Amino acid sequence: MIKRRGLMLVLSSPSGAGKTSIARSLLKLDSQITMSVSATTRKRRPGEVEGQDYFFMDETAFNTRINQGFFLEYAEVFGHHYGTPLDQVNKTLQSGHDVLFDIDWQGTQQIKARARQDLVSIFILPPSTAELEKRLLKRAQDSPDVVASRMAKAADEMSHYPEYDYVIVNHDLMASVAAVQTILNAERLRIDRQSGLSDFVKHLRGSA
Amino acid sequence: MIKRRGLMLVLSSPSGAGKTSIARSLLKLDSQITMSVSATTRKRRPGEVEGQDYFFMDETAFNTRINQGFFLEYAEVFGHHYGTPLDQVNKTLQSGHDVLFDIDWQGTQQIKARARQDLVSIFILPPSTAELEKRLLKRAQDSPDVVASRMAKAADEMSHYPEYDYVIVNHDLMASVAAVQTILNAERLRIDRQSGLSDFVKHLRGSA
Numbered sequence: 001m002i003k004r005r006g007l008m009l010v011l012s013s014p015s016g017a018g019k020t021s022i023a024r025s026l027l028k029l030d031s032q033i034t035m036s037v038s039a040t041t042r043k044r045r046p047g048e049v050e051g052q053d054y055f056f057m058d059e060t061a062f063n064t065r066i067n068q069g070f071f072l073e074y075a076e077v078f079g080h081h082y083g084t085p086l087d088q089v090n091k092t093l094q095s096g097h098d099v100l101f102d103i104d105w106q107g108t109q110q111i112k113a114r115a116r117q118d119l120v121s122i123f124i125l126p127p128s129t130a131e132l133e134k135r136l137l138k139r140a141q142d143s144p145d146v147v148a149s150r151m152a153k154a155a156d157e158m159s160h161y162p163e164y165d166y167v168i169v170n171h172d173l174m175a176s177v178a179a180v181q182t183i184l185n186a187e188r189l190r191i192d193r194q195s196g197l198s199d200f201v202k203h204l205r206g207s208a
Numbered sequence: 209m210i211k212r213r214g215l216m217l218v219l220s221s222p223s224g225a226g227k228t229s230i231a232r233s234l235l236k237l238d239s240q241i242t243m244s245v246s247a248t249t250r251k252r253r254p255g256e257v258e259g260q261d262y263f264f265m266d267e268t269a270f271n272t273r274i275n276q277g278f279f280l281e282y283a284e285v286f287g288h289h290y291g292t293p294l295d296q297v298n299k300t301l302q303s304g305h306d307v308l309f310d311i312d313w314q315g316t317q318q319i320k321a322r323a324r325q326d327l328v329s330i331f332i333l334p335p336s337t338a339e340l341e342k343r344l345l346k347r348a349q350d351s352p353d354v355v356a357s358r359m360a361k362a363a364d365e366m367s368h369y370p371e372y373d374y375v376i377v378n379h380d381l382m383a384s385v386a387a388v389q390t391i392l393n394a395e396r397l398r399i400d401r402q403s404g405l406s407d408f409v410k411h412l413r414g415s416a
Contacts, residue, residue, distance in 0.1 A: 002377065123399075125408075125409065125412065126412065128412070129411075129412055132412075155412075155413040158409055158412060158413050159409075159413065161399070161405070161409055162399060164399060165398060165399065166394070166397045166398055166399060167397065167399050167402055167405055168397060169210065169408075179393075179397060182390055182393045182394050182397075183394040183397060185387075185390045185394070186374070186390050186391040186393070186394030186395070187394070189374045189375065189376060189387060189390075189391060190373060190374055191331075191369070191370060191372060191373065191374060191375050194375055197369070197375055200333075200377075201333065201366055201367075201369055204333065204334065204336070204337055204340075204363075204366055205363040205366050205367065
């Protein structure tokens with residue numbers, strides 16, 4: 001095997017398009033990719049493990065790290081900060097493993113600006129508006145008002161699909177997981193990710 | 209299914225790396241891709257069919273067409289001209305089908321200059337110099353001198369691998385065919401090839 005540099009795989013989608021289920025299946029099926037662990041300022045919930053679910057820190061520590069350029073991307077969601085530690089991602093990529101991100105278009109734009117060459121971005125679309133609404137209604141905890149506002153938000157989020165490398169229409173969970181794996185396996189064969197190629201070809205040519 | 213624009217798949221490799229076998233298997237397994245038909249100035253051989261194996265024409269006709277920009281790429285091999293008619297390729301791409309090219313790095317550079325966005329280029333490498341030599345020796349018609357000169361030419365050709373999008377090391381024919389199919393299927397999911405996406409998302413958002 002030729003040594004390779006890992007890649008950052010971003011999955012984005014409007015809420016209800018099935019992204020989380022796709023990510024979960026992918027992590028089970030592909031041993032070369034792991035979920036990125038975010039730093040957050042929100043309180044630790046029972047059962048959550050420091051360094052595995054999140055890196056927990058207070059606002060002051062988080063803001064200091066923003067200023068130090070510690071985060072590959074960060075965002076504020078419902079009053080809490082979330083960010084991806086850059087050095088941790090870099091270590092994973094250098095070891096030849098891939099990192100999965102479940103972030104929105106704004107986080108994707110931040111990564112694009114800082115590490116375009118390592119980024120592979122996929123936008124997941126629902127097969128139809130009716131299907132999207134059905135999936136959002138299934139979540140028992142959401143009131144009709146919340147569903148309506150999420151539908152409007154989904155319409156807005158979908159306008160950002162052209163900023164991504166690939167689009168998958170999620171008709172069927174396992175077909176979509178297979179499509180993500182296909183993209184992942186193809187991207188691993190890209191010349192600029194096969195970091196051991198130069199030595200391999202030098203050897204082939206030298207002894208030819 | 210969302211309407212898509214076809215792509216041009218270029219396979220290049222030093223002679224003896226197994227490219228022709230890979231191309232043949234791919235054409236059998238994937239009904240969405242066809243071989244590009246070249247124009248040539250060489251004489252028609254028994255059994256060859258005009259418009260299927262080649263478009264046969266004389267030097268004058270070929271040179272006129274070069275000047276008219278008729279060819280996507282062209283080359284001279286052993287005193288004969290070979291070229292790919294641009295309009296024929298465009299028609300195939302517009303119909304949502306892909307076109308396979310078995311050309312060298314010079315032809316690939318010509319396509320890159322004229323139609324970068326439609327091009328997907330893969331360089332096939334032999335697993336080792338010993339294996340390459342073995343494969344070249346298998347071709348009974350080649351004298352040891354020819355093999356030696358081909359080995360030298362192979363070393364030269366391999367220096368062009370960084371000009372390609374992907375590299376596959378051909379350890380095993382069927383694994384390499386699968387890798388080409390993986391790349392092909394991933395590239396078909398690229399945003400800029402899914403020409404029907406804009407209408408699909410407009411519909412999703414409009415009714416959302």
